[in-house]
Amino acid sequence: MAGRGGLLMLENFIGGKFLPCSSYLDSYDPSTGEVYCHVPNSGKEEVEAAVEAARAAFPGWSSRSPQERSQVLQRLADLLEQSLEELAQAESKDQGKTITLARTMDIPRAVHNFRFFASSILHHTSECTQMDHLGCLHYTVRAPVGIAALISPWNLPLYLLTWKIAPAIAAGNTVIAKPSELTSVTAWMMCRLLEKAGVPPGVVNIVFGTGPRVGEALVSHPEVPLISFTGSQPTAERITQLSAPYCKKLSLELGGKNPAIIFEDANLAECIPTTVRSSFANQGEICLCTSRIFVQRSIYSEFLKRFVEAARMWKVGIPSDPSADMGALISKAHLEKVRSYIKKARMEGAQILCGEGVDKLNLPPRNQAGYFMLPTVITDVKDESCCMKEEIFGPVTCVVPFDSEEEVIQRANNVKYGLAATVWSGNVGRVHRVAKKLQSGLVWTNCWLIRELNLPFGGMKSSGVGREGAKDSYEFFTEVKTITVKH
Numbered sequence: 001m002a003g004r005g006g007l008l009m010l011e012n013f014i015g016g017k018f019l020p021c022s023s024y025l026d027s028y029d030p031s032t033g034e035v036y037c038h039v040p041n042s043g044k045e046e047v048e049a050a051v052e053a054a055r056a057a058f059p060g061w062s063s064r065s066p067q068e069r070s071q072v073l074q075r076l077a078d079l080l081e082q083s084l085e086e087l088a089q090a091e092s093k094d095q096g097k098t099i100t101l102a103r104t105m106d107i108p109r110a111v112h113n114f115r116f117f118a119s120s121i122l123h124h125t126s127e128c129t130q131m132d133h134l135g136c137l138h139y140t141v142r143a144p145v146g147i148a149a150l151i152s153p154w155n156l157p158l159y160l161l162t163w164k165i166a167p168a169i170a171a172g173n174t175v176i177a178k179p180s181e182l183t184s185v186t187a188w189m190m191c192r193l194l195e196k197a198g199v200p201p202g203v204v205n206i207v208f209g210t211g212p213r214v215g216e217a218l219v220s221h222p223e224v225p226l227i228s229f230t231g232s233q234p235t236a237e238r239i240t241q242l243s244a245p246y247c248k249k250l251s252l253e254l255g256g257k258n259p260a261i262i263f264e265d266a267n268l269a270e271c272i273p274t275t276v277r278s279s280f281a282n283q284g285e286i287c288l289c290t291s292r293i294f295v296q297r298s299i300y301s302e303f304l305k306r307f308v309e310a311a312r313m314w315k316v317g318i319p320s321d322p323s324a325d326m327g328a329l330i331s332k333a334h335l336e337k338v339r340s341y342i343k344k345a346r347m348e349g350a351q352i353l354c355g356e357g358v359d360k361l362n363l364p365p366r367n368q369a370g371y372f373m374l375p376t377v378i379t380d381v382k383d384e385s386c387c388m389k390e391e392i393f394g395p396v397t398c399v400v401p402f403d404s405e406e407e408v409i410q411r412a413n414n415v416k417y418g419l420a421a422t423v424w425s426g427n428v429g430r431v432h433r434v435a436k437k438l439q440s441g442l443v444w445t446n447c448w449l450i451r452e453l454n455l456p457f458g459g460m461k462s463s464g465v466g467r468e469g470a471k472d473s474y475e476f477f478t479e480v481k482t483i484t485v486k487h
C-alpha cells in the first residue's frame with residue numbers, strides 16, 4: 001500500500017484486519033541507504049488488541065482436528081509459492097540479500113516450512129505404559145499451549161518467521177508474531193494471503209515495530225505463556241528477565257562463532273568453494289556462517305592461497321543483479337560494526353588478505369551510499385582476539401593453522417557459543433570422532449547447510465536454549481499431560 005510520499009506503508013495485522021498505527025518508523029533500502037518504506041511503530045496498545053484477537057480465536061482453532069489445520073497450512077504454502085517471485089523481489093530489496101538467494105533459498109524454504117509442518121502434525125503419537133500389577137494404564141496427551149509470541153531477526157526474514165508460525169499454528173496455538181523492524185515487508189505481504197488460505201481471523205496476528213517498544217510489551221504480557229525467539233544473545237537475556245516472573249516457556253535460537261576444521265586429507269576442490277559460501281553467503285549474515293577456519297599446517301599455505309583467490313572471485317553487486325554472490329549488509333550501523341572488527345584486527349597486528357581496505361569495491365553511482373562490503377579474510381590472528389571470539393555477523397572470516405586433532409577440538413570449543421561447525425576430512429573415523437567432541441548443536445561434515453527439518457536444530461552454550469524441528473517444535477508448542485487410569 002502506498003503511503004506518505006508514495007512510499008510503501010505497512011499496517012499491523014490483527015484479528016484478520018489490516019490496522020493503521022499512530023506512529024511509524026522509517027525502513028531503509030540497504031542497497032541505496034534511502035528510506036523506502038514506513039513500518040508501524042507499535043506498542044502496548046497494539047499488543048493488547050492482538051492478545052484479545054488471539055484469545056478469541058484460540059477455542060475454535062485449537063479444537064479443529066490436525067487434518068483440518070494441516071489443509072489450511074497446505075493452502076497457505078500453495079499461495080506463497082504462487083507469489084514466490086514477488087516475495088523474492090521484496091525480500092531482496094528489504095534485506096539487501098541477492099535476488100538469487102531470495103529465489104532459491106528464502107522463499108522456497110518459507111513455502112517448505114508450511115508444507116513440512118502441515119505433514120508432520122499428522123504423524124505424532126503419544127506415549128503409553130502399563131502397570132499390570134497395580135491395574136493401571138498410563139498415557140500422555142498433548143494440547144496447544146495458548147497464545148505464542150514469535151520474534152524473529154532480520155537476516156532470513158520470511159524463512160525464520162514461518163519456521164515459527166507453521167509449527168505453532170499446526171499444533172493449534174494462536175500467535176502474535178513480531179518480525180524485525182528492519183525487514184517487515186514479506187511478513188506483511190504474507191498477511192494478505194491468510195484469509196484466502198482459510199486461516200481464521202485472530203489465529204495469526206502480526207505487530208510490527210521495535211524490540212524495546214512492541215517486543216517487550218509482547219514478551220511481558222501475562223496472557224502470552226510461550227515465546228519462541230531467534231536473535232542475539234543480549235536480547236535473549238532481556239527476554240529471559242522480562243518473562244521470568246511468569247515462568248513462560250522459552251525457545252531461544254541465538255548467535256554463533258562457528259568453526260570450520262579442515263584436515264590435510266580434505267577434498268579441497270569441494271571444501272574451498274563450500275567454505276567461501278559458508279563464510280560469505282547472505283553477506284555472512286547467517287547464524288550458521290563460518291567465521292573461524294582452522295586449517296592443518298601441512299596444507300595451510302596452499303589452502304590460504306586458493307581460499308583468498310576464491311573469495312576475491314565472490315561477486316559483490318546490487319541485490320537485483322542475478323549474477324551477484326553477495327548484496328548489501330542490513331544497515332549503516334551494522335556495516336560500521338562489522339568494519340570496526342577489521343580495524344581492531346589491524347591494530348592487533350593481524351593481516352587482512354583481501355576485502356575491506358585492501359581491494360576496491362565497484363558500485364553503480366546510485367548505490368554508493370548502500371551498505372556494501374567486500375568478503376574479507378583475516379589471518380595471523382590470535383585465538384584471544386575479539387575477531388576470533390565475538391560474533392561479527394558479516395562477510396569476515398579468520399583463517400589460522402593447527403597441528404593436531406586434540407588441539408583443534410580444544411581451540412574450536414574455546415568460545416562462548418556452540419551453534420554450528422563444519423569438519424572436512426576424508427577419514428570417516430576422524431569425522432565421527434571430531435563431530436562428537438565439538439560443543440556444537442549442529443555439525444556438518446564435508447558439506448554445509450544441508451537441512452533436515454525432522455531433526456533437532458539449535459545451539460549449545462550461549463547459542464541458545466531448546467531445539468526446533470518436527471518433534472522438538474511439536475513438544476515446545478504443546479503442553480503434555482500424563483493420565484493414569486486404574487482399571
Ligand SMILES: NC(=O)c1ccc[n+]([C@@H]2O[C@H](COP(=O)([O-])OP(=O)(O)OC[C@H]3O[C@@H](n4cnc5c(N)ncnc54)[C@H](O)[C@@H]3O)[C@@H](O)[C@H]2O)c1
Pocket residue numbers: 151152153154155156160178179180181209210211212214215216219230231232233235236238239253254255256286287391393419459463464
Ligand atoms: N540460532 C539461530 O537460529 C539464529 C538465526 C538467525 C539469527 N540469529 C542471530 O540473530 C542475531 C541477528 O539478528 P538481530 O540483530 O535482529 O537480533 P536482535 O536480538 O537485535 O533482534 C531480534 C528480534 O528481537 C527483537 N528485539 C530486540 N530487542 C528486544 C527486546 N528487548 N524485547 C523483545 N524483542 C526484542 C528485534 O526487534 C528483532 O525482531 C545474530 O546474533 C544471529 O546470530 C540466530
Ligand SMILES: N/C(=C\C=C\C=O)C(=O)O
Pocket residue numbers: 155156160163285286287288451457
Ligand atoms: N533456523 C534455521 C536457520 C537459522 C539460520 C540463522 O541465521 C533453519 O534452517 O531452520
